[in-house]
Amino acid sequence: MIAKLISSLRAPVLAVAAALLLCSLALIISDANPISAFGAMIGQVNENTSAVDILNSTAIYMIAAIAAAIGFHMNLLNIGIEGQYRIGAVVAVIVGSAISLPGVLHWLVVLLVAMLAGAAWAALPAFLKVTRGVHEVLSTIMMNSIAAGLAAYLINPDVFGRLVGSSKSTEELPESAWVSGLDLGDRGEIFGLVLLAAAVAVGYWFMMGRTRFGFELKASGESPTAALAGGISSTRMIVIAMLMSGAVAGLIAMPEILGRDHVFTQNFTLGYGFAGIGIALIGRNHPVGIVFGSLLWAFLEKSKLALDDVHVPREIATIMQGTIVLAVVIAYEIVKRMDRAAEQRSVGRRAAAAELVSADAEAAGEK
């Protein structure tokens, strides 16, 4: 058990160390002191609302990474999460502000609409992939751009939006659709929907590890032909995985919107989709890995502000995120090769020993 844990931790630890080293080099080249920079990054956690902000972002990143991971299991690279969550958010807010429902039901419906809209935006790439053979990376890249245009169009004052000052936004959600959080005073407010992220993570863990569907998804992703021989249609799996990925993606913006913003504005936070892909890679699509990956990502993101205070360009944190992703995938590859080489050696040793034994036996038999 412990040996297994250590062996699965080798790659990420190696990668984070490599990233730290590379970023230290970058800092030294640019005449900054890496120790004070990293010190500031760690020190900020205890200041103001940092810890709570990190927790909130972790929740959001977890949802995004799980959306990506569902696709990865089926060998689908859903680059379109970015567009799916944008469409999910704008449609959910528009619908949510147009209807009135009592309390709990209201925000549940908003969440449902967000999921449906996200899935709908993923449906076209899924359809194009299975019927026309269009690679999902290309179609979703296009869908991302179109989503940006569609969202901007939908919040036009003469469509579904309104003008506040000079910036466009949707109508505000009525209070019954808000999800209140845990107010910690000076420390900030934990989004209520952090629990949603936890639920998504547990659901994902249960689905992948404990259900027949999860097994079928993994099997089909590993080898579509072998799975087909076992009665699992890869076409069906592609469509389901893509729709699920889109549905989860639709939820990404919900903690922020239902917990804090209550509207969809032009300044909608972007980039969670790409971060989610990076985190899913760091965490190897494993629920626990994703939780820690999200935490690391959120920490790095938040530490950007602290870096300004010590006069280090904050982008060093972005570079660190990119380096970690690249280093993690490389490290996993190296560890895999080392393991394989070790296995080959041990098999070779055993084979040699067995040959020796049989040779001895033969020699004994001849005597």
Add this chain to the structure above:
Amino acid sequence: MANPLATLGDSATFIPAAPARRRLPAWATAVIAIVAVFGVLTITSILDDQPLLTSSGIMSNTITFALPIMLVGLGGIWSERSGSINIGLEGMMILGTWGAAWGGYNWGPVGALVTGAVFGALGGLVHALATVTFGVNHIVSGVAINLLGAGIARYLSTLIFEPITKNARDSPQIPRFDSFQLLPQGMSDSLQQLERDQSPVLSNLAGVVRGFLGEISPLLIISVLLLVGSYFVLWRSPFGLRLRSCGENPVAAESLGINVYRYKYIAITISGAFAGLGGAVLVLGAKVAAYTEGQTGGRGFIGLAAMIFGNWRPGGMLAGAGLFGYADGLQLGGTSEAVHALLYGAAIAAGLAAVWQLYRRKVRTAVLLAMVAIAVYALYYVTDELPEELVSYTPHIVTLIVLAFAAQRLRPPAANGVPYRRGEGD
């Protein structure tokens, strides 16, 4: 011709039959395509009274916007022909924009091109290291490089440009190339006169000619030379044949003594250099030549789309880049009525394509295209203008439609994105 498959009836459609007709030479296809595009645009501009569609201003905008996309697409061809998917083009292009601004600030426009290419090539080298040496999934490495490219450019911009411009998001303005007149002044003037006259067809032709040949930027010449040069290197030289063989069947290439790793390294690094060059051309082609954060705006991905649009070949890729460039150019220089008129053009184009498919006895496709034509015309008829937020995404929608109709006829390199380890072939 006695074709045994012909007797199989419907099931024969599943077998990729050999083309019955002799294929047209590439130049003939190109001429037909150009005439067809010009024809549709001209008919649209006359019938809908939108001379803007073929005006010289829009045409020169098209070139400005198409060049970076074309160079990135060329980078994509280099990489993917060697069997390496390169989704990191966007990140390499971002590196190129920063490098170009820095080089241009220090050494002028030529320096901008060189440093842009070098920065892009460095990104390509990282991609090669990850995918070739370490066997990382190509798309995964590309996504990481996109993250990394954006981060590094921003970091360097804060470090180096902020002290100069007091703004971490912009570089100082850098010198541009002087463009020159190719046509003699008298001819240019008479073309301009002809364009203003608004006589059908002639004015359209004058606008297009003046737009393409009126003011020529050295960037255009360099890019065209690189496109033609790449074609000759990749398709007409032993080096190119070996490189492409790595993308089709690396194990077979290895058995013939080709060092696949080395070819892939070269191809991916050159691919990065082209993406960086695309970034440099983007910087130098802007009205105010400077690096701005987020300047590429996904053009690296668009270049990739142009490459696929063109079936992994330079000529088709150029057409794709032109399409994206035209949509961008029209967006910038046109009116919403002009863009709306494009719907009319799209309806005509779809109608013509339907007739063509009918002529080739492909009834199902023809009916489908005819329905598209009618639907687009109906949309044109009931609307007065298109929402401007959506108009800028016309090329993306067109790409999706093209992919939907043509994906099965596209043929990527056979071993594109397939992991390859030396000595592990079977």
